[in-house]
Amino acid sequence: MSDAAVVTVRDLVVRRGGANVLRGIDCELRAGHVTGLLGPSGCGKSTLMRSIVGVQRVESGSVTVLGEPGGSAAIRHRVGYSTQSPSAYDDLSIIENLRYFAAMLDVDRRRVAAVLERVDLVEQATRVVGSLSGGQRSRVSLAIALLADPAVLVLDEPTVGLDPELREQLWDTFRTLASDGATLLVSSHVMDEAARCDRLLLMLDGVLVDVTTPDAMRETWGSDDLDKCFLRLVRARRGGAPA
Amino acid sequence: MSVRRTRHVATRVLTQLRRDPRTIMMLLAMPVVLIVLLRYVFEDARATFDAIAPMLVGLFPFTMMFVVTSITMLRERTSGTLERLMAMPIAKADLLLGYGLAFALVAVVQGLLAGAVVLGPLGVDVAGPTWLLLMFAVGNGVLGSSLGLLASAFARTEFQAVQFMPVFVLPQMLLCGLFVPREQMNDVLHAISTLLPLTWSFDALQHVAAGDDLATGEIQRDLVIVFGGAIALLVLGAATLRRRSD
DSSP: OTTSEEEEEEEEEEEETTEEEEEEEEEEEETTOEEEEEOOTTSSHHHHHHHHHTOBOOSEEEEEETTEETTOGGGGGGEEEEOSSOOSOTTSBHHHHHHHHHHHTTOOTHHHHHHHHHTTOTTTTTSBGGGSOHHHHHHHHHHHHHTTOOSEEEESSTTTTOOHHHHHHHHHHHHHHHHTTOEEEEEESOHHHHTTOSEEEEEETTEEEEEEOHHHHHHHHTOSOHHHHHHHHHHHHTTTOOO | OOHHHHHHHHHHHHHHHHTOHHHHHHHHHHHHHHHHHHHHHTTTOHHHHHHHHHHHHHHHHHHHHHHHHHHHHHHHHHTSHHHHHHTSSOOHHHHHHHHHHHHHHHHHHHHHHHHHHHHTTTOOOOSSOHHHHHHHHHHHHHHHHHHHHHHGGGOSSHHHHHHHHHHHTHHHHHHTTSSSOGGGSOHHHHHHHHHOHHHHHHHHHHHHHTTOOTTSHHHHHHHHHHHHHHHHHHHHHHHHOOSSBO
């Protein structure tokens, strides 16, 4: 079962503002894996993620999630999504936000306490989101994505602005979720996060330039430093232009 | 669609509003303050004030609800929470009806307050039934909310949303018959005013002020147009609320 593709993207093209933002993407995500989506800002990572959760208008191609077209009503409660900028109601408290989204997802209220613990926000639960730090907001946003205990979790830059300890903690959470059988897609533009992923989708200018693993990447580009590897790859693809 | 989700959306919108005392003051106190202000502007022309006060009780909710609703909905769009909701099992109707419900409740309180002040301390007489006056005040609030939800689809920033007021609200105010009776307008303006929903609620308010009740055919017609218009605008709003965006 863990070998079957949970998410399949075929020849996906997305146009925004007259330009092709995604230019024919093909990829598969498998259960039990944390797949990293990496690439410089503006390369189309968020657009691909939005397409997978079904909130992006697509030009052509297909997205299949859990056997259904991406974003269809039948699977929306099984797909967790956290937008790039933390999204919660600023004027509500953390717990009010979580209870509200739990109601929207038809999820038992007891899940609220469980996700609060998971993102380490139990003590701040009654604070209004607008008064939180950037890192705390990202965790609220992540907590909302975790509410439904989703089979597929799409997280757009979930660790931006977090301190190292918290980042470590969240990556542990991602690993636990994956080993429980969830399918995770996590985007980042920081290569040291790539090292924590099982598989890597490397994206550049709207195309996937490689589907690989951290080890294979180090080997191919001849460096232990994934940052360096990615720079070499970018240079090779863009024909020597400084990246 | 789910009644439970609609209720949760309405509760959430009202909780957000409760956290914002200034907006509540604006919504509940401003109509009263403006009406009292007009009472003194028309110090020497009591008859004029007595004639327009019931109209204002009916018309203020339209303006206030338009502004508040369009901005609240725009915030939902720009904060990412709308995108988040669109990725969830919620139906678009749950969201829009939830908003409509929350702001209809505010419109009820607003109408009751303004009505109480006009009919009480200010001593204005309304010949028709008071409840009918309030019903149209609420209907106008709901109409303003629905129009605001629709307008928010065309605004990218809160700055733009506020500027939509002159576009969506003022023409309706100018053409509804408050300033010049519709019979005196030229054919073009008369035809335009016929298409605007506020014209019909103003018509109803005039009938109520003149002593007509629900048995009057015109009032029944106006009631259908005002609440039907609000529902039609909500449906239009739902059409602009895209699950998939660019």
